[in-house]
Amino acid sequence: MENTMEAVQLETKGKTAIITLNRPDSLNSINDVMMKQLVEALDKVDEGDYNLLFLKGNGKAFSSGGDIKLMLQNDSPEGFQTFMKMIGDMVVKLYDMKAITISVIHGARLQQD
Template structure:
């Protein structure tokens, strides 16, 4: 059986690696279910810090387009959205400090997942995009919540509507990420983790819990609205055009329908 998510725990630091490098760690149903299982293992472990990374040349290219095409019926898609939402809530409420270590592309759902971490580091050659708009969809995985939290309403809408690919320095300037590293991102993430471990880590975790608990119901509401909105967007002509253009490697022609 393939292991789509690799978890290791050494002392106070857990590392979780997305492991579909042949697909740029695109998130399919099996991977999402495994991710949820591994996050629950982390929650009950003795680790204080979780580092999330991607195997190969990408953090995650987002949701697996082929899966979205295959699972066309509404009931199945609703279940996929429910799993995505459970993964995000589990990560957001994790009683650990979470570092997202971005190597290569982090796009769409992959970026939402990264932004659910407490501290986001990107390698200098990474590519960062909230690019759902390019296939006629809206952000999911709490993308609206995390962008609003980091950027404020106006900048969040601009990032969503433009679907732009940001280089790490641009992303740092607008507040989308927290650090750009010249070295390998896992080295930088381990340095940050060890820096935190020199501090009263339990106090840091408690502060995280207070802040995250205060916004928990709002995130749940955003996830609920994203699910409803995404189901509606999948019915649009523009979404089908976006998917076809992606598969045919051409520029989409949207009609607003």
């Protein structure tokens, strides 16, 4: 659980919203706290009057993906299903949002040609 800072930060400037993944010590790996806060931030943006959303990561990388430590600790099917539902909610929210979403990707990344 994040104690020292918010795992996701939401900033607004006029009709623009900026969501920042904020677990730089883990290269913004996505754990359950970050996922929950990300869905909440996306809800706030979608409920507001924003035309543009920037999604970025704090630190050396945008995101390293799922938090492997969390995955290794979670051996319950219910916990896995809950996390997968949060991922599904996030994807649907991003797809259905009124605001145009731009991901500001930096750091190491995989791509397929």
